[in-house]
Amino acid sequence: MQIFVCIKQVPDSGQIRVHPVTNTIMRQGVPTIINPYDLFGLEQALRLRDRFGGEVTVMTMGPPMAVDSLRKALTYGADRAVLLTDRVFAGSDTLATSYALSNLILKAGETWGAPDIVFCGKQTIDGDTAQVGPGIARRLGLSQLTYVSGIDDMDLTDRQILVRRRGDHGVQVLRSQLPVMVTMMEGSNEIRRGTQADALRAARAEVVKWNAATVGIPDVSLCGLRGSPTVVKKVFAPTAREEKAEMVATTDQSPVAMADALINQIFTRQPALQDDLLRQAAGH
Amino acid sequence: MSNQTSRPAGSGRANMKRELPEHFRSYKHVWVFIEFEHGRIHPVSLELLGEGRKLADKLEVELAAVIAGSGHDALEEVAGTTFSYGADLAYIIDNPVLADYRNEPYTRVMTALVEKYQPEIMLLGATVLGRDLAGAVATTLKTGLTADCTELAIDGERSLAATRPTFGGSLLCTIHTLNYRPQMATVRPRVMAMPVAQEGRSGRIVEFTVDLKEEDIITKVLDFLPDTANEAAQLAFADIVVAGGIGLRTSENVQLVRDLANALGGDWGGSRPLVQKGWIPAERQIGQTGKTIRPRLYIAAGISGAIQHRVGVEGADLIVAINTDPQAPIFDFAHVGITADAITLLPALTNAFRQRLSVNRLAG
Numbered sequence: 001m002q003i004f005v006c007i008k009q010v011p012d013s014g015q016i017r018v019h020p021v022t023n024t025i026m027r028q029g030v031p032t033i034i035n036p037y038d039l040f041g042l043e044q045a046l047r048l049r050d051r052f053g054g055e056v057t058v059m060t061m062g063p064p065m066a067v068d069s070l071r072k073a074l075t076y077g078a079d080r081a082v083l084l085t086d087r088v089f090a091g092s093d094t095l096a097t098s099y100a101l102s103n104l105i106l107k108a109g110e111t112w113g114a115p116d117i118v119f120c121g122k123q124t125i126d127g128d129t130a131q132v133g134p135g136i137a138r139r140l141g142l143s144q145l146t147y148v149s150g151i152d153d154m155d156l157t158d159r160q161i162l163v164r165r166r167g168d169h170g171v172q173v174l175r176s177q178l179p180v181m182v183t184m185m186e187g188s189n190e191i192r193r194g195t196q197a198d199a200l201r202a203a204r205a206e207v208v209k210w211n212a213a214t215v216g217i218p219d220v221s222l223c224g225l226r227g228s229p230t231v232v233k234k235v236f237a238p239t240a241r242e243e244k245a246e247m248v249a250t251t252d253q254s255p256v257a258m259a260d261a262l263i264n265q266i267f268t269r270q271p272a273l274q275d276d277l278l279r280q281a282a283g284h
Numbered sequence: 285m286s287n288q289t290s291r292p293a294g295s296g297r298a299n300m301k302r303e304l305p306e307h308f309r310s311y312k313h314v315w316v317f318i319e320f321e322h323g324r325i326h327p328v329s330l331e332l333l334g335e336g337r338k339l340a341d342k343l344e345v346e347l348a349a350v351i352a353g354s355g356h357d358a359l360e361e362v363a364g365t366t367f368s369y370g371a372d373l374a375y376i377i378d379n380p381v382l383a384d385y386r387n388e389p390y391t392r393v394m395t396a397l398v399e400k401y402q403p404e405i406m407l408l409g410a411t412v413l414g415r416d417l418a419g420a421v422a423t424t425l426k427t428g429l430t431a432d433c434t435e436l437a438i439d440g441e442r443s444l445a446a447t448r449p450t451f452g453g454s455l456l457c458t459i460h461t462l463n464y465r466p467q468m469a470t471v472r473p474r475v476m477a478m479p480v481a482q483e484g485r486s487g488r489i490v491e492f493t494v495d496l497k498e499e500d501i502i503t504k505v506l507d508f509l510p511d512t513a514n515e516a517a518q519l520a521f522a523d524i525v526v527a528g529g530i531g532l533r534t535s536e537n538v539q540l541v542r543d544l545a546n547a548l549g550g551d552w553g554g555s556r557p558l559v560q561k562g563w564i565p566a567e568r569q570i571g572q573t574g575k576t577i578r579p580r581l582y583i584a585a586g587i588s589g590a591i592q593h594r595v596g597v598e599g600a601d602l603i604v605a606i607n608t609d610p611q612a613p614i615f616d617f618a619h620v621g622i623t624a625d626a627i628t629l630l631p632a633l634t635n636a637f638r639q640r641l642s643v644n645r646l647a648g
Contacts, residue, residue: 093428094419094429095422095423095426095427095428095429098423126451127450128431128432128449128453128572128573129419129429129431129432130415130419130431131415131418131419131422131423131429131431132419133419134387134416134419134420134423135419135420135422135423137387137420138391138420138423138424139423143387143388143502143503144387144388144416144420145503146387146412146415146416147412147416162506166412167385167412167413167508168321168326168411168412168413169321169322169510169511170508170509170510170511171508171509171511172384172505172507172508173505173506173507173508173509174386174503174504174505174506175503175504175506176502176503176504177502177503228428229426229427229428229461229462229463229464230428230429230430230459230460230461231459231460231461231462232457232458232459233445233457233458233459233460234457234458235450235455235456235457236455236456236457236458237455237456237591238456238591238594238617240616240617241616241617243619244615244616245605245615245616245617245618245619245620245621246619246620246621247610247615247621247622247623248620248621248622249622249623255624255628255629255631255632256632256635256636258622258624258629258632259629259632259633259635259636260636261622262604262606262620262622262629262633263633263636263637263640265620266581266602266604266620269602269619269620270580270581270601270602273524273580273581273602276523277548277549277641278641280549281641281642
């Protein structure tokens with residue numbers, strides 16, 4: 001079977017710093033990682049390949065440096081990696097991103113065989129939108145299975161797939177028909193440690209590099225900034241509340257004295273809360 | 285949005301003005317998609333009606349509730365509720381195929397409804413369902429969608445200004461959908477205030493029928509396993525919340541947070557780093573990617589106050605911050621602060637609260 005896994009290279013969020021004066025993101029030296037949510041899809045893809053046979057192709061759209069993330073995915077055991085990189089994609093919002101990626105998937109499908117499953121991350125840690133997976137599913141007419149907590153069964157002959165999907169108030173057990181687009185819940189598996197053989201292969205492997213022309217994007221005006229209906233009008237740090245926090249200070253620095261002063265301040269500001277707490281305590 | 289994060293502020297089309305294409309000018313009115321929870325309206329849908337009402341008033345258009353499901357009487361009753369929360373009209377789509385949520389039939393219904401009645405703004409809850417549906421509908425309509433908004437406003441050109449955290453919650457950005465309609469946005473539960481119901485308020489019902497047959501829908505729901513009652517689920521609705529951050533220094537000290545919450549009859553949680561360290565379960569995370577809370581009293585102990593945390597607690601009536609660093613950003617949005625070590629102050633607070641509350645019990 002053919003399994004495609006879409007990944008994104010993202011800044012390691014723990015490392016992002018905002019410049020205290022200019023309020024801009026300090027990108028210098030911020031390490032990048034594969035979006036952690038994508039790894040649950042990659043591991044699931046590898047498990048399905050190990051069980052049913054076939055190939056796992058990882059792909060991403062991004063700047064040339066995104067090749068590092070693809071190579072990392074190869075070390076986990078993916079069979080092939082494809083990078084779609086082109087200036088026309090710069091500034092894409094989720095709609096333009098799903099347009100580019102769905103065309104990348106079509107081209108990869110023509111080249112290596114149409115995918116039975118396309119995995120996407122549940123969301124990214126930098127954008128947090130969860131919109132690109134559904135976008136790809138709609139554009140390619142794949143059945144959309146988001147927030148999947150487990151794939152229970154699959155039958156390649158009658159092309160059925162049985163999954164558990166994490167809903168808001170419970171788990172849906174769904175049966176669908178391949179091809180499907182799946183996003184996996186975090187914690188549904190753990191990415192394997194790649195073998196040494198995979199690490200060696202990844203180091204030597206050639207990552208396939210395509211651009212808008214080689215993929216044959218039908219309409220470049222639907223890409224990048226031009227193809228994005230949403231426009232970021234401003235980026236800003238939230239302003240402090242006009243009234244600064246009232247700082248409680250005590251001459252006696254003992255925890256007991258500080259606790260007392262703090263509670264006085266809380267009850268002065270919220271007398272109703274004090275009454276309710278007392279009533280609640282009395283009722284016990 | 286996924287790649288917009290790499291775009292510097294104020295660049296590109298941000299300052300360009302373009303006229304709305306002619307065929308979008310007929311798009312009017314504000315819609316809220318009504319979601320259900322255990323057979324009742326999900327609170328986030330009511331919160332969105334409150335917010336949608338403000339947008340509709342500003343635009344001088346109508347607010348509509350979109351109610352899809354199976355069972356006409358029940359849907360009509362829901363419509364009545366949406367009227368009391370501010371809707372002027374309700375679109376009812378009643379079809380047995382819509383009994384359980386599935387992406388395909390819901391996307392088809394929503395897309396057809398938008399094409400027929402042409403709203404200029406459509407709001408959905410940023411729940412699992414809302415996100416699954418919004419992404420598919422926006423792509424089908426080829427329009428813009430902004431996820432997890434913390435503020436919605438109308439600018440001078442009747443455009444929806446949707447503000448959301450960006451860069452993993454370290455900054456905020458305001459996003460517009462300039463040349464496409466509808467303008468779509470999702471908002472997480474509890475981010476907007478719950479409006480007050482106005483009894484006796486009424487509206488009109490518009491029935492919408494679509495040709496949906498079960499045999500045309502590829503994905504089948506075989507079973508649904510409802511969650512058993514989960515105590516952490518109440519955190520979002522607690523009156524008093526105590527939360528700890530990295531200032532607790534060890535996982536054992538999370539107990540100090542729980543003790544204080546207990547003494548106050550409140551609930552407890554923590555900031556994102558505590559979840560990442562495995563000190564507290566994910567369902568106890570407070571912040572943009574965790575739970576949004578709106579308690580009467582929120583005590584943040586040893587939490588620095590990153591934006592991603594701030595947007596999850598800003599709705600609290602009173603925010604009290606305890607931090608050793610007087611420069612910590614949490615003091616920028618707390619109402620009351622104290623420069624102190626949470627590890628020593630938390631037990632003192634627990635004792636002091638217990639004493640005050642028990643003295644009264646004896647007296648009363």
